[in-house]
Structures are given as structure tokens and as C-alpha cells.
Amino acid sequence: MHPILRTVLQRLGLGLLTLFVVSIIIFSSLQFLPGDFATSVLGQSATPETVAAFRRELGLNDPAVTRYIQWIGGVLQGDFGSSFSGRSQGREREVMELIGPRLWNTLFLASMTAIIAVPLALTLGITAALYRNSFYDRMVNATTLTTISFPEFFVAYILILLLATLWKVFPSLANVRESTDMIDRIYMTALPALTLTLVIVAHMMRMTRAAIINLLASPYIEMARLKGISKSSVIIKHALPNAWAPIVNVIAFNLAYLVVGVVVVEVVFVYPGVGQLMVDAVTTRDIPVVQACALIFAATYILLNLFADIVSIVTNPRLLHPR
């Protein structure tokens, strides 16, 4: 078998295994619920029969393995069970019904950020590496070092103060609805996307710069320069093939970081996404929703990292030409 194919398959297997173990961890968190939980969900007035029925429905009488298989079987078919909230009034909603539209919103915000942030960070990083120790490089470095240590909500509120209240350029609330059309949607999500961009560009740019500088210091690049090849062809033909792996890793790492950043930013801007849903579910201890959100976030995170791994294997020049 081709060595690349073998390594890729190994990675895939490992990724799926991790996903499996993570799903077990997320599932088994339900085991640690305190005993009076059924009462607190159903309210004080619940009769012992309804509490017992609820416990039966949670499956607390079945062995854990059976429950896990049922749960994961449902999840694979897109069924996360039903939410706890509103259960005491007899109105229950499917978790999927809650998550579905919000998932789309979150993906929209994340991809909008990625479209702005990735090219910007790569350009800044590569130019800073090329003109390193210049005034430009130092300025970019100092700015990114400061923004990197700011909490997301600080950046968010500064942007709101500047761009939404002092100069009313963008709205401070991003409460988009399903009926909102595309132009309005982009306009309303501008500030959240800008916040996330500022937060991840700093990190991505610094890592790209470090990767390129590392690479430009290696002997084979010096050799290529000494041969008298033009600067651009040194970078495109010699440096870039080896730089793909670190750059893709940087991008994937930061897109994975978006998964976390999105939670705080969605809450600040009241953006109806999965992150906000998860925070609400945590405060009301709506465990099925929390589990579903955690699984979605964790799976995205793992898949992005897996994707980065595979790209860095496939683009590795040393593996492309096996001896």
C-alpha cells in the first residue's frame, strides 16, 4: 500500500476512535447527575409516579451499555432525544428542533469569520516574516501580542462602544431570524464576525510568521538563494511545499478555536447560535441539550484537527516520493 494512504487511514481510524471515546465521556456525564434531579426538573409538585416515569424514560433502570447504544444510535440518525425544559408543563421539544436552525446560524458566523480572517492572517504573517525586524513587523507583532491576551468579551464591547454606539455603523445586537435576507444577515453579523476575526487573526498571524521564519532559516533555502534564484520563486517553489503543513495546521487550529470563541461572542451579541443555546441549557441544567451541543462542538473540533493532520500528511514532499 502507498505509505500516504496507510498513514491517512491510520489517522482516520485514530480520529474515529477519539470521537467514539469522547461520545462515551459525554454520555456517561449523565451518570453523575445528583439523585434528586428528576424532582428538580419536574418541579416540586410532581407526583412520585411521574418522577418514576421520568426516571424510566431517562433509562436510569437499564444497564449503562444498553442506554449508550440506544443514545448513540439515535444520535447517528440525528435524534438527540427531547429537551428537559418545559417538561413540567407537559410541553416537550425535540433537541434537534432546537439545534437545527441555530446550527446553521453558527456555521454562517464561523464561515464568515473564516473567509475574512484566514486570508488576512496569512498575508500579515507572510509579509511580517519577509520583512522581519522592520518597523512594519514590529508594529504588527506588538498589536497582535496585545489583542491575543484580551478576553473575547472585551474586544466585543470595545467594538460595540466604537462602532455601534459612538459611530452607528453596525447594529449592536445580531438577533437574526430565519426570515432575515442575506444582505441584512451579513450586515447584522458584521460585528460578531469582526470580533472573532480580531481574536483569531492575532494567533494565526503569529504562528504563520514563526513557521515561515523557521523555514527560511533552513540550509536548503539558503542554498536556493545562493544559486541566484529570484525571491518569489524561492518562496513559491522551495519554501511553500514545506510550509503547507504548518500553515494548514495553524488554520485548522484556529478554526477549532472559533468553536470556543463563538460561545462567548454569541452571548455578547445575542446571536441565536448553538453556543448561546448551550449556555442557556447549562444554566437551566437541560442535560440532553448540553450533551448534544457538547457533542457537536467536540466533533467539529476533532474533525478539523483530523483534517489538518491529513492535509499535512498529503502535502508532505518527503512522503510524496517514497524510496
Place this chain on the structure above:
Amino acid sequence: MSTDDQTYSAAGEVASVALRRTWWDRTWRSLKKAPVTAWFGMIVIACYVIVAVFAPIIAPYGQSEIFETPYAPWSSEFWFGTDQLGRDVLSRLIYGARNTIGIAVATTALSFLIGGSLGVMAAINRSWLDQALSRFVDVLMAIPSLIFSLMLLSIFGSNVINLIIIIAVLDATRVFRLARAVSLNVVVMDYVEASRLRGESLSWVMRRDILPNILPPLVAEFGLRFCFVFLTIASLSFLGVGIQPPTADWGSMVRENAQLISFAEYDMKAAMTPLLPAGAIALLTVAVNFVVDWFLHKTSGIRDEK
């Protein structure tokens, strides 16, 4: 110098040996060479520590003392106004330093205790224990820690003790990896083998042979981990699932006063109120980062390539 043949000593022949500098002297000499950014960082951190320790003396009012007017403007009585319940914002900021930093330091210390000792142990042991711990850590690190802590908090309930334990355990995974990696280079040394053959116990080897040799990277990591933990706790409190009211902490203060921002046109000062705790968080992280940067630079001996 001695010229008398009867009392000849070798020490008299050579030039006088430079006195060994005391610890304070050496520290002071390296501090003098520290760049401005590191000095800035250290002074800021010192101010925060003083404010945190002497909070009850510095703060004009108690942290949950309620006055008549909620959202009072900035005045000489209430320097930064009052919040939505009529509590003095300045006092809450000062007490917030104590609560937020105290909890973050406790969490970081706990995570280093867990992660560091397990990491060194795994490096010495290198058997099933190492394998089991490393794989376990791999899985824990596959879940983003903010998401994981949100999930765990929803199950165990949010109070300070749970918060400290959950974040410490999740953060210990990073410490474990670092401690294991750096001590792997040390455990292969002859003196470690010698002390094991001498029959020293595991904890003795860990404390006396390995710990002193892996300390510099761990100290730098402590700073970085502190920043991370501090930001995570602040974010969780901001989301309303971290430190619970009425305890003053910076994350929830931002959340409570956030609406004031929309009045920026009428009262700029009031709009700044929610930015104060957020700025306090940002300033401390920047300061710690500056100091860690300098410390890493100094201990690793890396110079910027020109």
C-alpha cells in the same frame, strides 16, 4: 599576597577569587537587565497583588453593600458609579481582584500539582501507567476545554469549589504533557539511576532529582496557564455559570453592567463602567505575558535570529 616562605598558600598566589554572589544580588543583576516590557509587567502584577491582598483596607465600601441609587453616575462619592443594584463599582472592582485572581491562582496551583506530579511519575515509570495516562490525556484534550467545563458545570452545578476542581483537572492535561516531555530528558541521567539504585523512594527522586531540573520551563508555563485559567474563569463568569453572585468578580461585573454601553452618547463615563473590569482582566493577562516572555527568553538562552 604572601611573601613569607613559612606561610605559603596557593590562594595568595592567584588573584583574589570573585566572591560568590548572593541570591538577592544575582536576582537584582538580572532584573536590572530586564527590558521595559518586563518591568511594566512586574509592576502591574505587583499592584494587582497589593490590591488583592489589602482589598478590605483599600475598598471604600463592602463588596455587597447596597446604596439607594442604582446606576449612579461617576462622582466623588462613588468614583465609578454604582451598578444595577446600587453597589459601588470601585469597591467591587477591588474585591473582584481578590476573588478572581485568588480563584485563578488556586486553580493553576492545583492543576500543576495534579498535572506536574502525574507527568513526572509517568516519565519515571514509562510502563502501563504512562500509556494509560497519556491516552487519557489525549482524549480529554480532544474536547475544547470551555465546552467541556460548561458541560461538567451543568452536571455538578456551578459553585466555586466545583469550578476550581473542574478547570484544574482539564488544565492539568496540558501541564501533564509538558512535565512529562521535559522530565523524559532528565530521567535518563545517571544521577537519577544512581539514586534509584541507592533505594530512594519515588517521591524523593521526583522532588530532589527531577523537579529542580525541570523548574524553569514549568515556571514559565505556570504564567501562561495562569493567563489561560484566568481568562476561562472570567469567560465562564461572564456567561453566568462561573463565580456566582453576590461574590464580586470581573467576569460577571462585565455582564451585569453591559447595557450601560448603549448610553455612550449621553454619558461617556457610564459607558466605560463595563469596560473597567474587562480592561482589568486584559491588563493583567498582558502583564503576565510580558513577564513570561522575558523569563522564557532569559532561561532558554534563545536569541532572536537576525
